[in-house]
Structure formats: C-alpha cells, structure tokens
Amino acid sequence: MRYARVLFTLPLPEPFDYAIPDHMDVAVGSVVRAPLGAQERTGIVWGLGEEPEGGRELKELYMAYPTPPFSEAFCKFIDWSAKYTCTNPGAILRMVLRAPQALYPSKTDTVVLPNPNADMPKRLTAARERVMEFVSENPPMTQAELGREVGVSTSVVKGLVEMGALATDVRPVDPPYPVPDPDQAGFELTDEQSEAADHICRKVRERSFNVSLIDGVTGSGKTEVYFEAISAAIKTSPDAQVLILLPEIALTQAIMKRFEARFGARPVEWHSGLSDAERRRAWREVSHGRARIVVGARSALFLPFPNLTLAIVDEEHDGSYKQEDGVIYHARNLCVARARFENFAVVLASATPALETLHNARVGRYDYLRLAARPGVSRLPDVSLIDMRVEAPDRGDWLSPALVRNMADVLEAGEQSLLFLNRRGYAPLVICKACGEKLKSPGTQSWLTEHRYTGRLVCHLTGYSMRRPDACPKCGARDALMGVGPGIERVAEEVRRKLPQARLELLSSDTIQSGEDLRALITRMENGAIDVLIGTQMIAKGHNFPGLTLVGVVDADASLKGGDLRAGERTFQLLSQVAGRAGRAEKPGRALLQTYDPEAPLMQALAATDRDSFLACEEEMREVMGMPPFGRLAALILSVPGEEDMSSQLAREIGMAAPNADGVEVWGPAPAPISVLRGRWRWRFLVRSEMNVDLSAYMSAWKASVKLPSQARLNIDIDPYSFL
Numbered sequence: 001m002r003y004a005r006v007l008f009t010l011p012l013p014e015p016f017d018y019a020i021p022d023h024m025d026v027a028v029g030s031v032v033r034a035p036l037g038a039q040e041r042t043g044i045v046w047g048l049g050e051e052p053e054g055g056r057e058l059k060e061l062y063m064a065y066p067t068p069p070f071s072e073a074f075c076k077f078i079d080w081s082a083k084y085t086c087t088n089p090g091a092i093l094r095m096v097l098r099a100p101q102a103l104y105p106s107k108t109d110t111v112v113l114p115n116p117n118a119d120m121p122k123r124l125t126a127a128r129e130r131v132m133e134f135v136s137e138n139p140p141m142t143q144a145e146l147g148r149e150v151g152v153s154t155s156v157v158k159g160l161v162e163m164g165a166l167a168t169d170v171r172p173v174d175p176p177y178p179v180p181d182p183d184q185a186g187f188e189l190t191d192e193q194s195e196a197a198d199h200i201c202r203k204v205r206e207r208s209f210n211v212s213l214i215d216g217v218t219g220s221g222k223t224e225v226y227f228e229a230i231s232a233a234i235k236t237s238p239d240a241q242v243l244i245l246l247p248e249i250a251l252t253q254a255i256m257k258r259f260e261a262r263f264g265a266r267p268v269e270w271h272s273g274l275s276d277a278e279r280r281r282a283w284r285e286v287s288h289g290r291a292r293i294v295v296g297a298r299s300a301l302f303l304p305f306p307n308l309t310l311a312i313v314d315e316e317h318d319g320s321y322k323q324e325d326g327v328i329y330h331a332r333n334l335c336v337a338r339a340r341f342e343n344f345a346v347v348l349a350s351a352t353p354a355l356e357t358l359h360n361a362r363v364g365r366y367d368y369l370r371l372a373a374r375p376g377v378s379r380l381p382d383v384s385l386i387d388m389r390v391e392a393p394d395r396g397d398w399l400s401p402a403l404v405r406n407m408a409d410v411l412e413a414g415e416q417s418l419l420f421l422n423r424r425g426y427a428p429l430v431i432c433k434a435c436g437e438k439l440k441s442p443g444t445q446s447w448l449t450e451h452r453y454t455g456r457l458v459c460h461l462t463g464y465s466m467r468r469p470d471a472c473p474k475c476g477a478r479d480a481l482m483g484v485g486p487g488i489e490r491v492a493e494e495v496r497r498k499l500p501q502a503r504l505e506l507l508s509s510d511t512i513q514s515g516e517d518l519r520a521l522i523t524r525m526e527n528g529a530i531d532v533l534i535g536t537q538m539i540a541k542g543h544n545f546p547g548l549t550l551v552g553v554v555d556a557d558a559s560l561k562g563g564d565l566r567a568g569e570r571t572f573q574l575l576s577q578v579a580g581r582a583g584r585a586e587k588p589g590r591a592l593l594q595t596y597d598p599e600a601p602l603m604q605a606l607a608a609t610d611r612d613s614f615l616a617c618e619e620e621m622r623e624v625m626g627m628p629p630f631g632r633l634a635a636l637i638l639s640v641p642g643e644e645d646m647s648s649q650l651a652r653e654i655g656m657a658a659p660n661a662d663g664v665e666v667w668g669p670a671p672a673p674i675s676v677l678r679g680r681w682r683w684r685f686l687v688r689s690e691m692n693v694d695l696s697a698y699m700s701a702w703k704a705s706v707k708l709p710s711q712a713r714l715n716i717d718i719d720p721y722s723f724l
Helices: 072-085 089-096 126-137 143-150 154-162 191-206 222-235 249-263 276-287 298-302 331-342 355-362 401-412 488-498 515-526 567-579 601-607 611-625 644-656 695-704
Strands: 003-008 016-019 031-036 039-049 108-114 166-172 210-216 241-245 268-270 293-296 308-314 345-350 367-371 382-387 416-420 429-432 449-451 456-458 465-467 481-484 504-507 532-535 548-553 590-595 632-641 664-677 680-689 713-718
Touching (some): 003 031, 003 089, 016 031, 072 089, 072 331, 072 695, 072 713, 089 298, 108 126, 108 143, 126 154, 154 166, 191 210, 191 222, 191 345, 210 222, 210 331, 222 241, 222 308, 222 345, 241 298, 249 293, 268 276, 293 298, 298 331, 308 331, 355 611, 401 416, 401 548, 401 590, 416 488, 429 449, 488 504, 504 515, 548 567, 567 590, 567 601, 567 611, 601 611, 632 644, 632 664, 632 695, 644 664, 680 695, 695 713
Parallel strands (some): 210 367, 241 308, 268 293, 382 590, 504 532
Antiparallel strands (some): 003 016, 031 039, 429 481, 449 456, 456 465, 632 680, 632 713, 664 680
C-alpha cells in the first residue's frame, strides 16, 4: 500500500501518514486534502512510502489539488527555515499557502468581442449602434458588463450575438500576465555600471548559487544595473523567474513605472495591499511558472516559484525586512538561504549596506560591486549640521531659523523642500499639566499619540484609538491635556504659519490609505505641484523628485536614543537615505540636519559623507564586544497575563533552565522596555554566542525544556532587530 507523509499548515511537530488511493497520482510537494480529526485540512506531501510501519491501517487522502507540486529544493528550504527560526514547518507552510482559491484553475467567463467575418446588419437601433461602437474600441467583456457600460439591457447585446454581428470567446477570469520583453533597450550605462552589470549577468547565466552586493551611493543607478541582470535572467529559459524584494509597499508603487518602461510590462505585485482576487491570480501564475517577474514585500519570498533564477533584495539594509510577529524572520537572510537550496543568484543592493552584509563582502562570502558616483550631471548633496543650541527655534517651535531661511530661499527659487521626521501624528505624548498623567493605551505601557487632524489619540503598537478627551481621565482637570514633542502634523502647522504661500502635503502611513493615493501624491511631487513635502521614513528611499533641492531633518538625534545595538548604524543609514533624495537632477542639492550634538562622531561622518570611517569604528566596537557580525544574537521573549510577581517568578525559572553550552552567554531576564502590552507582562532574555555555535538548536532545546502555564507565551527571535 502506497502512503504519503502529509505536512499540514498547523503548529504540529511532524507530518501525518495517509494511504494514497489507487486512482490518485501524487509526488513529494503535491498539495493535497486529507482528514485530520473531524475536519478536512490542506497540506503538502512531505514524503512517500510503500508500506506503513507495522502494517497499520491508514486514512486515505481525499484529493490532490490541480496545481504543480512544490520542488524538492523548496520543501527543503521550508524545513530549514523552520529549524532556523525555531518554529515548526507547518507555520512556514501557512505563509506559503496564502491563497487557497489559487490551488484551482481560474474560472472562466464568456466575453463579447467584434466579429471581423460578419456583415454589419442593415438596420440597427440606436442602442445596438452604441453597443457595436463601444465593442470596437474597448477590451472584451461579458454581456452583462457590456450592457452596464453602454447603458442598455442585456437582451440588446444578446440579440447582436445571436445574429452574428458580435462574436463570443471563453476566457479565464484571471488571465495570464503580460510577458516582459528582455530585449527592450534600457538606459546607457556608465563604465562603472556596465562592469557591475556584466559581473552579475555572468553569475546569473551560470545558474548556480552566488550573492553579489551592489554598494552604490544614492542615485548611482543601482536599479539600472540590476535591470540588466533581470534581462539576462529571463533570457536563460522560457520559464525563468525573477523575484525583487522591496521593504515597503511605497517603494513597490514607486518602481512600477520604471519596470514597465524597461520591460514593456508591469511586473506581478505581491504585498499586503492586494485584494483577494489579485492575490489569487498572482499566486496561481507564480506557481505555474507563468509570472516571470515578481515585485513584492518580504512575504513574496515564500511564493512557490518553480524556476527562480534571480532574486534581488533592494535596500537590503532596511529593518522592514524583519518580521516581528508570527514567524519571526529576516527576509534578506532567508532569501540567501533559499538561493543555496535552489541554486540561483542573489543581488543585495543598498547605498548604506548593513554592517553584516559589508563584512560578508569584505571576507569574500559575497561578491563586492561598488558604484561610487552618480551618472550625468547630478551629484551628491552637500550635508550641513545645524547646532540647535546656537540656532534655537522660537518657543514652542521645532524648526531652526536657519532651516526656515533655506526653505524660504528654495520656495522663492521655484524648487522643492522635503522635511523628514520619523514620528506620525501631531505629538508622540499627551500629558496632563495638572497631575502629570501620561495617557497610555489600556493594558499597555505605550504612550498614545495625538492625531490632531482626526481629533483622536492612537496607540501605534496595538491600534487602540480614542477620541481626545476634554478632561484628564485621571484627575478630571479640563483643558489640561498637552501634546509633548513634535509629529509631522505639528511640523506642518509650523510650516503653514511661517511659509503660508507654500503648497504643503504630508506623507505617512496615516495619510496614505491606498496604493492609488501614494501614486497620486508622488505624481504631484514629481510634477512640481507640491512645494514642501513632510513625511516619515516612507519618503526616505526609492523616490526620485527632480525639483527637490533641499532636505531638512527635523530631529537627527531621535533614533540614537535607547539601548539598541544597531542605533548608530540605523541612524546613519536612514539619514543618508533621506539626504540622498536631494539634487538627483541638474540642480545641486543640500541636506540640513538639526542636532543638539553636532560633535558626535556619527554626525561628523554624515556631514563629511564619510561612511567608511564611521562603519570602521562601528565594526571595531562590535568585534571587541563579540556582537554581529563577529558573534550571533538571539532573544527569548516571555509574555504572561496576570500579576507582575507571577510573571517575574516564571521568568526566573525559565532563566534557570537555560542549557549550559560553551561559547554561549545568557543575559536576563529583564523587563522589556514596553513591559506591559495588551495586558500581558513581558520579559526578555538576550543570548550571545560565538559564530561556530548552532544558536537555533540551542534556543530550541532551551524552549523545549520549559513547561509553561497554558496562557504564557515564549517566542524566539534569531538575529533580533527590535529590543522592545
């Protein structure tokens, strides 16, 4: 009796065995339906056998879905990812099978189209004439859709079909995507760009595992270089596929026009902003190998590509590639791992690469490609520091006189300014002047952010929202609540007061509700319809505004606060990216950074655009401390409802259960910086190990040795990026 080992999309420790009916043809990687308890579940055939152990009787598989089996290499990647992230493979598989309806072929519709062989009827009513004219000028659609568009009854359309004036055709509801043309001409590359492109194209054509880092200053043409690699990849075979990962949906929208101009077709999108129908179509076309180029956020890494030939991780340094909930993983790291299993080339691209990535390039694990200059007449912006102790803003304001003067000059010259502040809303903290109460989200040690445009207080961690009260919830004092610190709404209020003639807009996840909103705003900025754009990190990268000549950073010191290992590196990356938005066309650009500590080495390095010396100091510090890339980190996070004392005792017991191992240090437990979240007390452990230690195995063994109360949760974060 043939049997299959089936892995389900559930947090189960191992696959289950099922008999394969004689009429059913399955292989390793086939997507199947099988009974599990009282329910039917979808899973993947994880292995095959001829006779179950002990000759036991097995339940039969219900069905095999008509979708191509996952490759053996992809299944191995799923299994490895589960071990690496200290989770179970079913949780990884759940991220893969994100579109259940895509497992079936597309439904079909009967559409109406012109009949070139038919003679035009001699007598046509006015309604029929409108239908015939509309059909000749528009794409095919169903009879009902055509009737609605023209404003006639369906019977009018049906009559034209019956007399042969119109033809019909059966077409899929989810049609295939347009095929990209790799032979369309791109931009003429500089010698530096051509050398980098030739190297990557050579690696792509070898069809083997390779990682290349493109380290290029902002505006140096990294995208044009990897466009050449994409062209080479889809030329290697008729079914070759390419994946481009971007850290944010905002960048997905910004880059689509460039793809369409270069390849004659928009790539397939994959991100959280898709509708169910768009997700279904994309997943199906990817799994069948018909989606040739896919652009997506981090979850696109888990699409079932049958013939992935090249993957590109743009802005590879960006922290958005780290998923912090559910399965905790870093998409850049797992992308490199997937390339090892499936033997394809990876390109990592950034103007400010992560220290770990640069280290891997310098020691020879990755190929290192440098783009040191912007092509054409554009050049890097001049960066200057504004000492806020000297150029102090007016009382209650946040913009220094020097920054305001420069913005006024730019406005008078008909050019554009960009102000960057990575804080949404009006004020990040609301406090009562009478009793000192800081308003927080219920059951959470997280401050509420004031959003004055909507009149609400919002917790950006939990999503909790409330109307701004007239009186303090604690002491009852009326008109005593005060916003502390600036958000982008408060900065916008100041700009309107000081530059009333400026056309101003805001860009953040609060102000942009859809991809269409974002595209419209970017178009207005590109066309010069905006004088001052104020935004959060959504504006920091990927956008090219020809009229933008001044970038102002409102609070350059903000992200240096706290005990984050990567705070300095992240701040340098973010501010370099923001500054790089200026002067990307013919006009030179400037960046002004407001700081209270201009003598700090990081600020001096930014002003001198001396990235390498800053990173050398950062790398030396990491090496002394044995931190990444010279050691490895993992975090263990405990969350428990109830009293603080009970959670504290449980955290100490978990700490006592930590295995002894050479080359491993365990720090903690310590209360998390946000110690209460959604009514749960949170404790953290930080684990550091030598590079030769299998840290994932150590963390899994530690977790397995602990018996938790039913409501307690213990999460493992390998290579943590957040320490909250």
